[in-house]
Amino acid sequence: MKAPDSPLQERLMAVQRELDGAQESADRELTLVAVSKTKPDQDLMEAYAMGQKDFGENRVQELVGKAQRLPKDILWHMIGHVQTNKIKDFLPWVHLVHGVDRVKVLRVMQKEAAKINRKVRVLLQVHIAEEATKFGFDGEEILALGAPEVWEEFPHLLPVGLMGMATFTEDQEQVRREFSRLAKLHKVLQPSMDEMLRERGEQWSTLSMGMSGDWRVAVQEGSTMVRVGSAIFGMRNTLNTKA
Numbered sequence: 001m002k003a004p005d006s007p008l009q010e011r012l013m014a015v016q017r018e019l020d021g022a023q024e025s026a027d028r029e030l031t032l033v034a035v036s037k038t039k040p041d042q043d044l045m046e047a048y049a050m051g052q053k054d055f056g057e058n059r060v061q062e063l064v065g066k067a068q069r070l071p072k073d074i075l076w077h078m079i080g081h082v083q084t085n086k087i088k089d090f091l092p093w094v095h096l097v098h099g100v101d102r103v104k105v106l107r108v109m110q111k112e113a114a115k116i117n118r119k120v121r122v123l124l125q126v127h128i129a130e131e132a133t134k135f136g137f138d139g140e141e142i143l144a145l146g147a148p149e150v151w152e153e154f155p156h157l158l159p160v161g162l163m164g165m166a167t168f169t170e171d172q173e174q175v176r177r178e179f180s181r182l183a184k185l186h187k188v189l190q191p192s193m194d195e196m197l198r199e200r201g202e203q204w205s206t207l208s209m210g211m212s213g214d215w216r217v218a219v220q221e222g223s224t225m226v227r228v229g230s231a232i233f234g235m236r237n238t239l240n241t242k243a
């Protein structure tokens with residue numbers, strides 16, 4: 001990493017350094033997704049200049065526009081709630097879709113992926129927060145999706161892991177419990193999903209949990225991928241704070 005020469009680059013480097021340390025002590029790979037929603041191209045390029053390659057967006061038009069304009073080696077993560085009528089628009093550009101939260105999304109995604117002959121990597125979003133407002137499958141639905149034969153219907157999809165968001169609260173122990181539950185589900189599904197994915201050349205490798213306010217707890221509980229926005233890019237335009 002080059003030396004930082006802006007506050008944004010300093011913040012990015014601080015997060016990356018801490019993640020590197022955690023990665024070493026946890027002995028597993030940790031990926032930082034820089035959540036750049038609402039931010040101008042210039043901010044993403046400042047992060048890119050520091051070697052940052054994974055960026056997260058939650059709006060289809062914004063993701064596609066940035067993907068068309070910015071360097072082609074950037075890996076784009078769709079982290080927002082997926083609307084089925086928009087899937088065909090972002091599919092050609094996306095590296096990983098984090099917010100798959102219902103079977104309908106899997107069906108439409110399979111159909112659109114087949115049309116463009118692409119394999120699409122997805123994460124199943126699990127509802128772990130005690131708040132009623134967050135999207136996601138519940139534990140039982142996730143366990144049902146862990147049956148390998150389910151995936152025969154979705155040959156173009158590569159379900160490589162789980163994603164979840166903890167309750168927005170100061171109560172760190174509650175956040176920890178929610179992340180811990182997600183990590184446990186991930187582990188329970190490991191053998192059957194790895195077996196199913198082996199013939200697709202993939203692994204059940206990814207546990208996407210942790211944002212600016214709770215990523216340290218998430219990493220302690222087993223996260224392999226954190227989605228950090230405001231701690232790097234600063235506060236967002238309040239018009240787009242929804243997932």
Ligand SMILES: *Cc1c(COP(=O)(O)O)cnc(C)c1O
Pocket residue numbers: 035037058079080165210211212213227228229230231241242243
């Ligand atoms: C916006 C967003 C983030 C990043 O949030 P910060 O608190 O700014 O780090 C992470 N995950 C999802 C799903 C988001 O919508």
